[in-house]
Amino acid sequence: MSSQLPAPSADERAHSDRLLTHLREEIAAHGAMPFSQFMERCLYAPGLGYYSAGKTKFGEAGDFITAPELGELFAQCVVNATHPVIALLGDDADFLELGGGSGRFAEAALHAFAAVGTLPRRYLILEPSADLRDRQRERLSAALPAEVFARVSWLDRPPEQEWRGVLFANEVIDALPTTRFAMRAGEVYEEYVALDGEGRLMRVDRPADMLVSGAVRHVERDLETSFPDGYRSEILPQLPYWIQAVAGSLTAGLMLFIDYGYVRREFYLPERTDGTLMAHYRHRAHHDPLYLPGLNDLTASVDFTALAEAGNGAGFGVAGYLSQAQFLIGSGLQEAFEHAYEQSNDETKRYRLAQEVKKLTLPDQMGERFQAMLFARNMDVLPLPAELLETDQGDRL
Numbered sequence: 001m002s003s004q005l006p007a008p009s010a011d012e013r014a015h016s017d018r019l020l021t022h023l024r025e026e027i028a029a030h031g032a033m034p035f036s037q038f039m040e041r042c043l044y045a046p047g048l049g050y051y052s053a054g055k056t057k058f059g060e061a062g063d064f065i066t067a068p069e070l071g072e073l074f075a076q077c078v079v080n081a082t083h084p085v086i087a088l089l090g091d092d093a094d095f096l097e098l099g100g101g102s103g104r105f106a107e108a109a110l111h112a113f114a115a116v117g118t119l120p121r122r123y124l125i126l127e128p129s130a131d132l133r134d135r136q137r138e139r140l141s142a143a144l145p146a147e148v149f150a151r152v153s154w155l156d157r158p159p160e161q162e163w164r165g166v167l168f169a170n171e172v173i174d175a176l177p178t179t180r181f182a183m184r185a186g187e188v189y190e191e192y193v194a195l196d197g198e199g200r201l202m203r204v205d206r207p208a209d210m211l212v213s214g215a216v217r218h219v220e221r222d223l224e225t226s227f228p229d230g231y232r233s234e235i236l237p238q239l240p241y242w243i244q245a246v247a248g249s250l251t252a253g254l255m256l257f258i259d260y261g262y263v264r265r266e267f268y269l270p271e272r273t274d275g276t277l278m279a280h281y282r283h284r285a286h287h288d289p290l291y292l293p294g295l296n297d298l299t300a301s302v303d304f305t306a307l308a309e310a311g312n313g314a315g316f317g318v319a320g321y322l323s324q325a326q327f328l329i330g331s332g333l334q335e336a337f338e339h340a341y342e343q344s345n346d347e348t349k350r351y352r353l354a355q356e357v358k359k360l361t362l363p364d365q366m367g368e369r370f371q372a373m374l375f376a377r378n379m380d381v382l383p384l385p386a387e388l389l390e391t392d393q394g395d396r397l
Contacts, residue, residue, distance in 0.1 A: 005291075006282045012295055019048040019294035024199060032194035032204060035289075040177035042293045044128065050297055051129045051175075065283075066171050067258070067324070067366060068105035071356040073340065075108035077331040078256065082166045083118040084383035085254045093253070094165035095120040096155075098172045098246060100127045103136035105170065106152070107143045114148055120165060126155045126246070158246045167247055167255040173307065174259050174299040176242065178234040180275065181208060181216050183227045188213040191232070193290070201290040211237050222305070223265060233268060233275035234300040243310040252378035255316060258324060260369045261302030263396050268303075276301035304371055305397050316375035319382055321394045325367030328360055330388030 008016065023041060027033055033041075043050045067074040086093045095113075100106055106125060113119045127133045133154050141149055180191035182205050189205040190212050196202045208216070215237035220226050227233075236242075247255055261267065267276070278285050279296040289298050308318050322330070337357050341350055361367040376382050 005284055005286060008292060008295060013292070015048070016292045016294045019045060020201075022048065023193075023201065023293060024195060027193070027195050032192040032206070035180040035191040035193055035203070036177040038193040038293075039289070039298050042289070042296070042298055043175060043177070045294070048294055050294055052131065066101060067360060067370070068101060068108065068170065070359055071352065072108040072111075073333060073336050073353070073356055074328070074360060075105050076112045076336045077328045077333050078105075078168060079109050079112035079116070080336070081327070081331040081385060081388060082168070082254060082256065083113060083116050085166055085379070086113075086120050087118045088379075088381065088383055089164045089253060092121055092164060094122045094124055094163050096124040096126060096159070096163075096165065096167045096250075098126050098167065098169035099175075100125040100132065100136045100154075101170075102132075103139040106136065107140055110140075110144055110148050110152070114145075119148065119151060121151070123152045124155055124159070125152065126158060128156055159249050162249050162251045164250070164252045166253055167250055169256070170258045172259070173236075173239075173257060173302045174261070175297070176236060176239070178236055178277070178300040179212055179215075180232065180234055180277065181212060182232040183229050185229060186226070188216045201293075203290070219264065219268065223268060227268070228270070231270075231273055233272065234277060236303070236306060239306055240310040240313050243307075243314045247311075247314055247316070250377060253376075254319070254379070254382075255311065255375040255377075256372065257302075257307060257375075258327070258370055258372045259302045260366075261304050261371055264303050264305035267301065267305075302371070304373055307373055308394075308397050311373075311375040316377045318373065318394055318397070319376040319384065320372070320374040320389060320392045321397060322372055322388070322391050323368050323393075324370035324372055325361040325363070326391040326393075327372035327388060330385050330391055332385070333357065333361070 019042070022045065023038070041049065044052055046052055086095065097106060106123060110123055125136060127136065137154070140152055182189045182191060184205065188208040190208040192204050192206050194202055194204045212235070215235050219235065277289060277298070277300045278287065279289050279291065279298055281292070281296045289296070304321065311318060337353060340353055344350055359365045374384070
């Protein structure tokens with residue numbers, strides 16, 4: 001497998017080796033670690049994890065391209081859908097983005113909020129990575145008018161004080177450290193990462209604890225079936241606690257999550273016997289999460305039924321569930337594209353706009369693989385675009 005991937009540079013390999021040394025030392029001292037803990041270390045270990053180190057992650061020079069990196073249309077549609085909520089809630093309404101990436105979404109969104117005259121009181125970015133935070137601050141300070149940039153604040157933990165407004169997360173839940181489970185003789189096992197006799201990382205299964213086993217049995221009851229022996233997949237037993245942690249202080253407003261995934265009955269298809277876990281390295285996807293730890297983005301698809309359950313459990317109601325293509329089209333993508341197209345006399349830029357729309361909406365690109373889920377709380381009136389509400393597929397959950 002590794003021979004089919006680009007070779008890392010000497011500095012990259014040295015970086016990965018440093019993280020590998022830490023992982024080996026931790027496993028040697030404390031025993032095999034749950035895969036979710038291994039994934040957390042690989043992504044977020046201070047100075048060494050994929051999102052905590054200085055390597056470029058987003059765009060052509062990174063390992064993957066997210067929707068905001070394609071251009072401004074994605075952010076404009078998100079603002080089209082959410083600015084009426086900001087306006088309805090009044091002057092104390094905030095906008096909270098979970099994980100700011102390169103800062104490109106925030107830049108485009110703040111320009112769009114300013115254009116419609118509905119800037120949030122504060123634009124908050126919850127960003128645990130100090131490296132990404134510095135890059136975002138540098139970008140936004142250079143790209144935004146001073147009075148707009150003054151509204152931007154960074155958080156390293158969710159707001160503790162009550163607030164009102166909109167919480168937005170694009171490709172965040174897929175990066176939550178996931179639990180891997182397997183079925184053996186009708187019992188639930190959890191995947192761990194251990195060391196073999198030569199000190200190499202290896203994956204092993206151990207009997208699952210009550211939390212993991214209970215989460216798997218809940219899925220089986222909901223699907224009215226039992227997973228067969230040998231079936232392996234992912235589950236997020238911590239998702240209800242995570243939603244409560246990031247959104248528990250949001251007393252009134254909207255949450256919007258966009259990510260790739262499925263409703264539960266599609267997530268746990270019988271033929272999907274090894275789950276959805278993927279590693280991304282320089283725009284190539286592969287299936288070995290132990291390869292070059294710290295240099296790969298590790299992700300798993302989202303069970304949107306589980307997300308709906310977690311949101312409901314935290315006191316929110318599902319306000320909409322639909323594909324990314326339907327969400328963007330219902331939020332004014334056509335009008336945003338036509339306006340940008342007419343404003344440009346550059347044929348190269350016009351071509352890029354057309355390609356951006358295709359990547360965002362075509363079924364074999366992001367259009368159907370990515371889903372949007374909206375939650376509302378304490379909103380007597382929910383001013384979402386009618387075109388968006390008309391394509392709701394919440395009955396599929």
